[in-house]
Amino acid sequence: MTQAPQASIDKLAEREALYPELGRALRTTVAFMVPLILGHYGLLKGPVVFAAIAAQNVALIDIRGDYGVRLGLLLGKALILTAATWLGCMVGGSLVAAVLATALIAVGMGLWRHLSADYGPSVAAASALLFLIALATPELPSAHVARYAFCGALWGVALQASFWPFRPQHPLRQSLAETWLAVGELFAALALEDERDETTRQHDIAQKEAVLRSALDHTSALLAPAGATPPSRLQQRLDALNLTAARLATRVGAFNTAFEALRPGPEFAQLATAVQPVFTSLTNTARTVALAVVSRQPAHLATAEVRLSRLTNLIAVLQARITSHAVTSPRCTELVQLLRQVAAQVAALLPQLSATSDRAAESGAFSLELFDLDAWTLRPFAATLNQSRRIDPALVRFTARLAVLLMVGVGLFEYWHLPRGYWLPLTIVVVLQPDYGSTRQRAAQRLIGTLIGGILASLLLWLKLPALVLLAATAATIFGFAYMLRKNYALAVFFITLMIVLLTEASNAVTLEFTISRLVATAAGGGLAMLAALLFWPVWERQRFPAYLADALRANRVYLQLLQARLTAGGSYDAPAIAAKRRVETANGVVFASLQRMAADPKHQQYGLTQAAAIANGNQRLTRALTTIALHLT
Known part of the structure; x- marks a missing residue:
């Protein structure tokens, strides 16, 4: 009876090491709720909403790279969020100033996307959210609100840094693990015995090849030493594993290409039953290597050793089968040669993997790798940003489209003093994307999630639940948002809408008219975004x-x-x-x-x-x- 729960716990721990959604959700929830709880009990007297949102947005982001880069990007995001909050409070109540400041925020959103494709969209959305909420509360002193936002952001930075000493958080290991996961996904796409037709299979292979190429390049850039600094021993070992990932994927891909050339003949069907187990074993082995790299646990290294041994045996069996066919089919000779190259890369894997896990016997919760000086000086901070002066014309069009729409949206809710009218421009920020396809693909998810979340939040507020119950509900929504963000975007939008409504409207009397006005503003913002993507300077x-x-x-x-x-x-x-x-x-x-x-x-x-x-x-x-x-x- 005890083995099944333990197996489930072990499986959850393994998944968390590779895909840290649970850790990110817990971290984000703690960052968000601490300011709210302190405010509820009177330990913080001020606009804790801004502190909570700033902390949540800083804690949510997952940054790859060395510790100096992480700290620099997190502090940079904290300053940007603080500046956006201060600007929103400063211009609130003035129509002209609000519209001009909105244009500045929109240009900044385009700039953040240009500087970093990985982290720019997150910074852009968070800065717009805080700006719009601050814009709707002009009665608050701007310096006071900005101070709360900055302190909240610093709390998010501190919470992020508190996780760095733990093993799964090493700046290089996670990136290398992502490379090996991409290798495993490519091998899975090569599978022959599934329900996909050949067109779908080839499409999947092409997609996974592109993902792997991006992962390999990203990891290689992270492992590159800074300037004339010689690479550390850890960097050399991880780089060797990254190179083996590239070589193994290349040789398996070449084998698949040569094997597919047999498809018109009888050899393909005769050999497919022996090829498929090799592809399956390659997939499982690559994923186990990723887990062993990031966890450094002896048990995972032992599992990798067992799977490598099984893979070696399967390759030997396949070699024998192909060799027997090579007598009557010269085309099979090439397969034997390619399979030998695959076997050579597999043979090199275990020593390399063992070398990267040579500290697996460390005791205690902290990894000494945190204190490797090279981990703090791998490359300059500026190297993580796109410093090209050439801006993608599509991004320029998107920024112009976004600026005009946001200025219109802010102008409408400032001119008519719409209650919670910031939902109109906020929905534009959420829905509008650089190209029409991306806008259309997620527009339905975003609008449905926003509308349903808003309705449910209003129902909760109409019930006049106790404050502690509302706090618990808010914690659940922020956890759900952070956990589902990369799993199900529609659910993530639903949860974040619930959170924003509970956070910003719990202190007000909720009426039917009030709720309908917010829903209308949301629908109008989504409709404007779709219309603009289709008609206003579109990018086809x-x-x-x-x-x-x-x-x-x-x-x-x-x-x-x-x-x-x-x-x-x-x-x-x-x-x-x-x-x-x-x-x-x-x-x-x-x-x-x-x-x-x-x-x-x-x-x-x-x-x-x-x-x-x-x-x-x-x-x-x-x-x-x-x-x-x-x-x-x-």
Whole structure:
């Protein structure tokens, strides 16, 4: 009876190490609720709402990278949220000043997105939320409100930092684990024995290849030493594992390409039953490696050793099967050679993994890796930001569209003094995205979640529940938002709407008219966002796709020419060849992302989508074939 609960707990712990949704939700809830509870009991006398929202938004964000970068980004976000709060209080009550300040906030939102694609959207949304709530409370002294927001943000920073000493929070291990998870997802996409048709299977493979390329590049950038500083021993070991992930994925992908070439003949069906167990074992092994890297627990290392041994045996069985077919089918000879390369990478995995876990016997809750000086000086803070002066034209259009809509929304609720009228521009912030496809895809989720959450929150307030019950309900909503944010966006929006209504309207008398006005403002904001995405300086992917495709075709041409030169004059699969492969894989990823956005555009803007997809798929198949050739270079 005790084994089943223990197994469930172990499974939950393993998932939390790889996907820390539960830890993030708990951290965010604590950050949010402490200011509210202190305010409820009179220990804080002031606008604790701003402290709670600022703390929640700082605690929610997951930052990858060294500790100096984390601290710098968190403090930067704290200052931005404080400035937005102060500005909202300063201009509240003045129509002209409020509209001009809104334009400034919108430009800032575009700037944060330009500086960081990973963290910019979070900073943009949080700063807009605090600005709009502050704008609706002009009676509060601006300096006092800003001080509360800043203290709340610092509380969020402190809470974030308190988790850093624990093992799953090491700045490099989590990133490397994400790379190995991406490797596992790619191997899972290669599966032969499932219900997908071949078109869907190839689409999944292309998507996972792009995700893996991005993860590999991101981890490589994090592991790169700063300036002339030599890499630490830990960096070297993690970099070796990252390189093995790239090599293993490349060789398994090449094997799959060569194996698919057998499909018209009988050999494919005869060998598929032996190939599928290898793909399954590769998937499980990659995920176990990710867990062992991030947890550094001896039990996980032992599990990885067992799975690597099983994988080695399955590869040996497959080699024997393919060798027996090679006598009658020369095409199988290439499979044997590629499988040997896969086996060589698998053999190198266990020593590398053991080397990265050499501190697994440490006792205590804290990892000494926290005190590695190199972990604080891996690279300069500025290197984490996009410092290019060239701004994406699509982002410029989005910022202009956002600025105009927000100015209109703020102007309406300031001019008519609408009660809680900030829901109109706030919904615009939530719904509007840089391209029409993204706006349309999530608009329904956002609007439905916002409307249902608002109605339920009003019902709770109409019941006039005790303050402690409302506090508990607020804690549940913030936990649900943080936990569901990456799992189910519609539910996350539902929870955050509940939270905002409970937080900002609990002290007011809730009437039917009051509730309807908020719901109308929400619906109007969503409708304006959709209309603007369709009509106001829209960005159609069909106009941008040709340039992306041309880049991918040129990258493939360079890759082909380089391999041709190697085959003609002699040469190996060296650094220039690997760099060319990376460039073309990155370009292919951009092309397929563009295709997905084009498929979400209006039908009349999808002209040529089928032909574009055919060219993109053909170009990617060529890349895979070239990589298979490259692996035969000596």
